[in-house]
Amino acid sequence: MTVESKASDSSVVIRASQVWKSYDEGTISVLNGVDLEAYKGEAIALCGPSGCGKSTLLHLIGGLDEPTRGTITVNGKTLGRNRDMVQFMRHEVGFVFQLHNLVPDLTMEENCLLPAVAAGTPRGAALDRLKELAVRTGLGHRLKHRIQKLSGGERQRTAICRALMNRPGILLADEPTGSLDEKTSGAVFDLLLDLAHTEHVTLLMATHDRALAAACDRVLEMHDGRIRTDR
Ligand SMILES: Nc1ncnc2c1ncn2[C@@H]1O[C@H](COP(=O)(O)OP(=O)(O)OP(=O)(O)O)[C@@H](O)[C@H]1O
Numbered sequence: 001m002t003v004e005s006k007a008s009d010s011s012v013v014i015r016a017s018q019v020w021k022s023y024d025e026g027t028i029s030v031l032n033g034v035d036l037e038a039y040k041g042e043a044i045a046l047c048g049p050s051g052c053g054k055s056t057l058l059h060l061i062g063g064l065d066e067p068t069r070g071t072i073t074v075n076g077k078t079l080g081r082n083r084d085m086v087q088f089m090r091h092e093v094g095f096v097f098q099l100h101n102l103v104p105d106l107t108m109e110e111n112c113l114l115p116a117v118a119a120g121t122p123r124g125a126a127l128d129r130l131k132e133l134a135v136r137t138g139l140g141h142r143l144k145h146r147i148q149k150l151s152g153g154e155r156q157r158t159a160i161c162r163a164l165m166n167r168p169g170i171l172l173a174d175e176p177t178g179s180l181d182e183k184t185s186g187a188v189f190d191l192l193l194d195l196a197h198t199e200h201v202t203l204l205m206a207t208h209d210r211a212l213a214a215a216c217d218r219v220l221e222m223h224d225g226r227i228r229t230d231r
């Protein structure tokens with residue numbers, strides 16, 4: 001294990017133990033024994049060359065796919081396939097992707113309410129939460145706008161709001177600013193980091209941007225499906 005305790009709160013919220021992932025009956029080996037511990041409230045950058053397995057690891061931690069071998073625990077619960085797990089993950093984990101993955105024909109408000117409704121949150125409470133997030137991301141005036149009318153930065157900020165609607169303890173971000181210009185990218189990242197810190201969310205972010213990575217509490221380097229070093 002190449003990790004060290006970092007955050008002020010020392011509780012482990014994500015633990016990956018000897019996680020392996022292969023495709024096509026083992027002929028394509030992507031993750032080759034990943035060990036990772038993430039602590040409550042810390043921001044971690046996951047760096048490494050294209051194809052080294054960053055997105056694959058995020059998908060496994062988010063329960064979107066299963067490891068071939070090894071275990072992943074989220075808040076002490078070992079991930080596996082069952083109905084309870086889907087609801088558990090809805091509450092525990094938020095996702096922000098490189099391409100926002102919002103529904104273009106729906107408004108910002110409608111997009112953000114979707115995960116809250118799926119998690120069983122009453123509409124009034126969900127709307128209150130959304131208004132709070134919209135104000136904090138500078139999108140209070142955009143609630144009724146369709147996604148297709150928003151700028152790239154506004155879409156990513158909407159995606160951040162959507163990911164935080166259910167007050168997850170963990171935010172997984174896969175190159176969340178990868179589709180934005182440098183200035184917008186910096187602004188969206190600052191917002192993401194600020195929200196993660198103020199909401200005590202553990203942020204795990206795959207990025208090729210070394211400047212953004214350096215602003216995180218810790219940087220994990222992936223290479224050939226393993227985590228090599230960290231600080
Ligand atoms: N469903 C799949 N079947 C076969 N191979 C896959 C599958 N999904 C991913 N891979 C392979 O796994 C490797 C790791 O992919 P992954 O997307 O995790 O890399 P990455 O580190 O996120 O790269 P990038 O920085 O380009 O986003 C790649 O070689 C990819 O082709």
Ligand SMILES: [Mg+2]
Pocket residue numbers: 054055056174206
């Ligand atoms: Mg990727």
